[in-house]
Amino acid sequence: MLTSLEEGEVYENEEEEEGNVEEIDLGYEARSQFRLFHSRTKRWGCILAHRRAGKTVACVIDLVDHALANAREYPAPRYAYIAPTFAQAKDTAWGYLKEFASKIPGTEIRESDLSCIFPNKSVVRLYGSDNYDRLRGIYFDGVIIDEAGDIDPRAWPEVIRPALADRQGWATFIGTPKGMNFFYDIYQQAKNEPDKWFSLTLKASETGILTAGELHDAKHMMTPEQYEQEFECSFTAAIKGSYYGSLIEAADVEGRITKVAYDKAAPVYTSWDLGINDTTAIWVFQIVGNERHYINYYENANQELSHYVDWIKALPYSIEMNYLPHDAEARELQSGKSRIQFLRGRGLTCDSLDKTKSVIGDIELVRSILNRCWFDKELCKRGIECLKMYQSQYNERMQVLSNKPLHNWASNGADSFRYSIVSGAENRAKRQSFWDTLGKTKSKYVSGLV
Ligand SMILES: Nc1ncnc2c1ncn2[C@@H]1O[C@H](COP(=O)(O)OP(=O)(O)OP(=O)(O)O)[C@@H](O)[C@H]1O
Ligand SMILES: [Mg+2]
Structure with missing residues (x-):
């Protein structure tokens, strides 16, 4: 055993060798x-x-x-x-x-x-x-x-x-x-x-x-x-490079992360991210007046597309439109069919979004609308965690934030959320102006990052 541990300090489930314990000096002195x-x-x-x-x-x-x-x-x-x-x-x-x-x-x-x-x-x-x-x-x-x-x-x-x-x-x-x-x-x-x-x-x-x-x-x-x-060791600081962290915190403080019930008077939409590593993330939302209500979220990995169709069909309301990223139109080599065709074949009404000209521009658009979003605290728990932890890459060597989002466990849910925002007709038009100011000028700046 190491010299840093005293005799007898082992876990009950671990079988310690009786007697004859050899001490090995690994050159480590515990701080x-x-x-x-x-x-x-x-x-x-x-x-x-x-x-x-x-x-x-x-x-x-x-x-x-x-x-x-x-x-x-x-x-x-x-x-x-x-x-x-x-x-x-x-x-x-x-x-x-x-x-x-x-x-x-x-x-x-x-x-x-x-x-x-x-x-x-x-x-x-x-x-x-x-x-x-x-x-x-x-x-x-x-x-x-x-x-x-x-x-x-x-x-x-x-x-x-x-x-x-x-x-x-x-x-x-x-x-x-x-x-x-x-x-x-x-x-x-x-x-x-x-x-x-x-x-x-x-x-x-x-x-x-x-x-x-x-x-x-x-x-x-x-x-x-x-x-x-x-x-x-403070937990209250905003996450470095987090795109949405402070806005989600504001949503919480303002009581917008709460029980958000399905509103019968408004249509229901979904937005999907068909992510890398086979992770798929789906937000379910409604537009109620000036507000966006996120009423459910689902994420899974390594599942067939039909698994997600089954999840959508089991929801207690029908979906007006399912928004998919532009690459859902690409034909799969094996089946010769695109994913959007498959989903339509299973009875889902689908639309695919235009390919973005600037992810950073779209993130900025999301940031401008997050103060009108409400989230169901329980059903969207995982999605909210993704939004909090979605962040830009950090260059350790240069000690600076990069202009590219970090691909981690949080990015699929955050991408899917971004699609939900850019899906609406009014936002499709707005998107162009965000691209113009951010994308085309090649600005590396996203406002409010810490
Ligand atoms: N017991 C020790 N004796 C001497 N040096 C140590 C000891 N423990 C750690 N160090 C040295 O302290 C430095 C920091 O160690 P380590 O990488 O484990 O820290 P850390 O808390 O994980 O850092 P970070 O927050 O960057 O992840 C390293 O140079 C390491 O070699
Ligand atoms: Mg460490």
């Missing part, structure tokens, strides 16, 4: 701020920590330590490090995992699937929540979810939590806040159930990990909100 984390005994954990606190290193060493300490022979113990994307896992954690693993004689380091198999056959492997289906059907003894504020919120309830069931595995969420999202809910749960959850908050003003000079300098280069989020 004092993380000692409580390494010695936690609760099954669930949540850590809020400032940037550069040493979160990723602590996660990796913790997994290695558990893997080495688990003496179960069959089935081989399995541990996972999960980052928001697989590429992020590789960039941030793989170097640390290899470095520690290479000091343990007899460890197999597998570049092909970013895993290490230790001499006791325990495995530590890296994953990304962008491809969480890979985690399906596997058991885990323990997982750490790093940068939990950015992970796809569906990954936990649908795949990661079930994967812990048969071995009664543990999980720890760790990260810097990213607005009032899924990670915030987990943090609240951890605070409310201290008998079940280990929780820890590490603010830069308290840990002393970063020097006062460094923090002073950072403060001068960031907005007060950004500084509070990144270094003081």
